[in-house]
Amino acid sequence: MSEVFITRRVFPEAKDRLKEAGIEFEINDTGEVLDKSELIGNLEGKEVLIPLLNDEVDAEVLDAGDELKIVANLGVGYDNIDVEAATERGIMVTNTPGVLTETTADLSFGLLLAAARRIPEADRFVRKGEWDGWELIQPQQGVDVHGKTLGIVGMGRIGTAVARRGRLGFDMDVLYYSRTRKEDVEEELGARYVELDELLEESDFVSLHTPLTEETEGMISESEFSTMKEDAILVNVARGPVVDEEALIKALESGEIRGAGLDVFEKEPEVHPGLKELTESVVLAPHIGSASRETRLKIAEIGVENAIAGLRGERPPNLVNPEVL
Ligand code: NAP
Ligand code: GLV
Numbered sequence: 572m573s574e575v576f577i578t579r580r581v582f583p584e585a586k587d588r589l590k591e592a593g594i595e596f597e598i599n600d601t602g603e604v605l606d607k608s609e610l611i612g613n614l615e616g617k618e619v620l621i622p623l624l625n626d627e628v629d630a631e632v633l634d635a636g637d638e639l640k641i642v643a644n645l646g647v648g649y650d651n652i653d654v655e656a657a658t659e660r661g662i663m664v665t666n667t668p669g670v671l672t673e674t675t676a677d678l679s680f681g682l683l684l685a686a687a688r689r690i691p692e693a694d695r696f697v698r699k700g701e702w703d704g705w706e707l708i709q710p711q712q713g714v715d716v717h718g719k720t721l722g723i724v725g726m727g728r729i730g731t732a733v734a735r736r737g738r739l740g741f742d743m744d745v746l747y748y749s750r751t752r753k754e755d756v757e758e759e760l761g762a763r764y765v766e767l768d769e770l771l772e773e774s775d776f777v778s779l780h781t782p783l784t785e786e787t788e789g790m791i792s793e794s795e796f797s798t799m800k801e802d803a804i805l806v807n808v809a810r811g812p813v814v815d816e817e818a819l820i821k822a823l824e825s826g827e828i829r830g831a832g833l834d835v836f837e838k839e840p841e842v843h844p845g846l847k848e849l850t851e852s853v854v855l856a857p858h859i860g861s862a863s864r865e866t867r868l869k870i871a872e873i874g875v876e877n878a879i880a881g882l883r884g885e886r887p888p889n890l891v892n893p894e895v896l
Pocket of ligand 1: 647648649668669671672675724725726727728729730748749750751780781782783784786787808809810834835858859860861862
């Protein structure tokens with residue numbers, strides 16, 4: 572019987588590594604997300620579950636995996652897993668931190684630039700044949716990025732990598748708000764720690780990099796938008812529910828803020844129609860923060876190494892609930 576269930580397609584390299592380790596596995600190769608009953612139906616006798624971040628692994632799923640030793644998530648965020656329930660059941664949970672930091676920071680900065688300089692809109696304008704020459708006042712007039720103030724919410728791995736791009740590449744002043752002070756980043760980048768309200772009041776660009784937790788859900792909502800500058804641009808490459816989407820749409824429509832670059836959404840893969848309609852102020856991406864071929868390959872490799880270690884009774888390299896041991 573297979574020891575491992577993988578909820579979606581993975582690279583051949585990851586399958587080869589499992590085979591090389593002599594581990595039998597089953598994969599949902601349909602390309603479709605399994606619903607809960609299908610996921611549960613595949614867990615009988617499995618010691619390892621390798622899910623993606625859009626597979627909800629709650630207490631019911633964990634109970635169905637009566638042989639489960641480890642849930643090895645493919646991604647750094649693990650808000651899709653009920654870690655407390657896993658710990659109570661003695662199940663290890665792992666993630667894939669670090670390998671995707673720079674790639675995700677690249678995309679964050681890309682969205683920031685795209686929203687500020689209205690690049691997707693300009694691309695559509697050229698393709699439609701609407702461009703009839705250079706003029707001083709062009710329709711896609713944006714705002715400068717260089718020399719402005721960048722506010723980072725959640726100064727962890729990705730937040731720091733985005734701050735570095737802003738400070739070193741674009742001569743930006745960096746403000747940050749995070750759960751704990753980061754004196755090393757303050758020293759390296761001259762970043763200044765401020766409370767969230769002050770960050771929102773002073774930043775031209777607000778970039779979100781917290782995990783999704785009970786504390787961060789809805790962290791950026793109506794009152795936060797009313798505190799932001801009229802010319803501010805919000806970038807969310809963290810998790811959709813960190814931002815109240817209805818409030819964001821209202822803030823954009825009323826001109827409370829200027830724009831947004833979004834890689835994540837409240838109800839993925841659905842995107843609020845109100846956001847899709849805002850073609851001049853919003854840039855959208857389908858959760859591709861870590862989606863370079865090199866990085867996705869590393870994510871799969873690390874996920875598989877975590878799974879193999881857990882299956883062999885060793886401590887997996889990226890254990891998020893060490894109290895389980
Ligand atoms: P990380 O290193 O753990 O950074 C998260 C930061 O947020 C930490 O500094 C943490 O503080 C801070 N934080 C946590 N709760 C907070 C709160 N309530 N208020 C303020 N700050 C808080 O994680 P990472 O590797 O940078 O990843 C961050 C998140 O990005 C992931 O959890 C995931 O959801 C998202 N992500 C998205 C994509 C994508 O494709 N769009 C790709 C990768 C990651 P401490 O330092 O005190 O712990
Ligand atoms: C992607 O969103 C991740 O959390 O790795």
